[in-house]
Each structure stands twice: as structure tokens, then as C-alpha cells.
Amino acid sequence: MSTPISYRDIKDQGSFAFEPIQYGFSEMGIPLTYFPPSDDCRLLVFAGIHGEEPETTFLLSRALRCLFCPPRxxxxxxxxxxxxxxRGTRGNAHGVDLNRNFPALNWSSEPVLTRLTLESPRETRLSPGGGPQSEAETRALLSLLSTLNPRAVIAMHAPIGCVDCATHSPLVQTLESIFELPWKQGLGYQTPGSFGTWAEEASLDCVTLELPRMALELLAANYAQPFATFIAEFY
Ligand SMILES: [Zn+2]
Incomplete structure (x- = not known):
């Protein structure tokens, strides 16, 4: 008989109830880790691909710390x-925007233009890398996907505040409901070599979850528990 999914009923959520495993190293030699499911992998959720979006890692961590056992x-x-x-940078240690380093057909060697804030002009330059998947973090994530073979991926970003996906799938509708965010089809600018573009070409369902512009405590208070429930009960 399998162990039923349960949730922590204690106040202490300071640490994880289960352990991550390593799937590679960053360019600076830091271990890249993931928390595996207890059964077959049907969904991968990743955060923190942009180092200037720490709220994605924080909220996902808070959600995971609500769980008493690994998600199924x-x-x-x-x-x-x-x-x-x-380092507090959007890119990796090489100044590469990893979300422009995936081997999509439209990968471009042109500099990546980003904004320092939502109101800023798009004039901050990053590198897309020396070529598709030139960066260790990109290659490791691709390798992990190949190993886990999920049917869908949620890529967490911030702070645009929307659920970005080509189709209005049940997964998109669930995230719309949890995070009280609108569905969008694209963000209005080109993203050559992005994870989402690569995933679409690979026929992998990918939803980009753009968290709203919100203080960390409010993000956790509003969304950690419902996000944890979603993760625990996803089938
Ligand atoms: Zn981002």
C-alpha cells in the first residue's frame, strides 16, 4: 500500500522533509540539484533561471516546505x-542569459536586451552564450529533462504577473486560479533560444509562470500553501 500524500500540520517549515539530488554543476562549480518525485515524473517545475528573480526560488521553496513527503x-x-x-545577476557567471541559451531553431548570437525594471527601456545587454547550450546550466537542465521525461514543465519567472502559454490548457487554467493571474499568449517580444521556444519545438508542454510584482512575504502568504497542494496532488 502506498503512503498517502500528506501535509505538514506543524508550524515549523524551516527545512525540507526530503532530500534533493544532484544533476550537474554550474559554471562556477556549484552543485545543481533537484527534488525527485516518489513515482514517475509527469511535471517539472523550475525556478531561478534568472538570478534577478529570487522570489521564484523563495516561493517554490516555501511551497515545498509545506510538504511532509516528496510529491508523487x-x-x-x-x-x-x-x-x-x-551574484544577484540575471545571467550566469559568464553573463549569459540562460533563457536565451537553449537549442531552439531561432537561437540567435545577437546580444540579449533586457530591462532593469518593468518601466526601464530594454537596453541592458546580456550574452545568449557562445552557441546553443554553451552553458553548463543549460546542458544540465536539458539532460535532466531527458532523464525525467516529464509531460509538462512550469518555468517560473517574475515580475510580469501572468501565465504565459500558447494554449489555454487545464494546467494553465489551474495556475490562473491559484495565482489569480491572467493567461497570455506570449509576452510581446521575441525570445530566441528561450526554454519555452525550445520546449515547443520538442513538443513538451511548457507554461511560463510570471509571478506578480509582490513582496516575498506576501507571495508566500498568498500562494505557498495552494501551490504546495497543487504540487502534491498533481497526477
Ligand atoms: Zn525571468
């Missing part, structure tokens, strides 16, 4: 870009 079908990467997170 969901694998979790808390931080896909630990070098960027440590």
Missing part, C-alpha cells in the same frame, strides 16, 4: 542558475 509526480528545481542567484 512532480520534480522540483529550486534554482536553475545558482551562480546568478549568488
Amino acid at each position: 509526480h512532480v520534480a522540483i528545481v529550486l534554482c536553475a542558475n545558482p551562480d546568478g542567484m549568488l
Whole structure:
């Protein structure tokens, strides 16, 4: 008889009730880790691919710390870009925007133009890398996906505040409901070599969850528990 999914009924959520395993190293040599599901992987959720979006890692961590045992079908990467997170940079240690480093057909060697805030002009330059999957973090995530073979992926970003996906799938509708966010089809600008573009070409369902612009405590208070329930009960 399998162990039923249960939730922590105690106040202390300071640490994880289960352990991550390693799937590679960052360019600076930091271990890349993920929390495996207890059964087959049907969904991968990753956060922190942009080091300037620490709220994604924080909220996913808070949700995971609500769980008393590993999710049955969901694998979790808390931080896909630990070098960027440590340095507070959007890119990795090489200044590469990892979300422009995936081997999509439209990968481009042109500099990546990003914004320092939502109101800023798009004039901050990052590198897309020396070529598709030139970066260790990109290759490791691709390898992990190949190993886990999930049917869908949630890529967490911030702070645009929407659920971005080409189709209005049941997964999109669930995330709309949990996070009280609108569905969008694209963000209005080109993203050559992005994870989402690569996933679409690979026929992998990918939803980009853009968290709203909100203080960390409010993000956790509003969304950690419902997100944890979603992760625990996903089938
Ligand atoms: Zn992002």
C-alpha cells in the first residue's frame, strides 16, 4: 500500500522533509540539484533561471516546505542558475542569459536586451552564450529533462504577473486560479533560444509562470500553501 500524500500540520517549515539530488554543476562549480518525485515524473517545475528573480526560488521553496513527503509526480528545481542567484545577476557567471541559451531553431548570437525594471527601456545587454547550450546550466537542465521525461514543465519567472502559454490548457487554467493571474499568449517580444521556444519545438508542454510584482512575504502568504497542494496532488 502506498503512503498517502500528506501535509505538514506543524508550524515549523524551516527545512525540507526530503532530500534533493544532484544533476550537474554550474559554471562556477556549484552543485545543481533537484527534488525527485516518489513515482514517475509527469511535471517539472523550475525556478531561478534568472538570478534577478529570487522570489521564484523563495516561493517554490516555501511551497515545498509545506510538504511532509516528496510529491508523487512532480520534480522540483529550486534554482536553475545558482551562480546568478549568488551574484544577484540575471545571467550566469559568464553573463549569459540562460533563457536565451537553449537549442531552439531561432537561437540567435545577437546580444540579449533586457530591462532593469518593468518601466526601464530594454537596453541592458546580456550574452545568449557562445552557441546553443554553451552553458553548463543549460546542458544540465536539458539532460535532466531527458532523464525525467516529464509531460509538462512550469518555468517560473517574475515580475510580469501572468501565465504565459500558447494554449489555454487545464494546467494553465489551474495556475490562473491559484495565482489569480491572467493567461497570455506570449509576452510581446521575441525570445530566441528561450526554454519555452525550445520546449515547443520538442513538443513538451511548457507554461511560463510570471509571478506578480509582490513582496516575498506576501507571495508566500498568498500562494505557498495552494501551490504546495497543487504540487502534491498533481497526477
Ligand atoms: Zn525571468
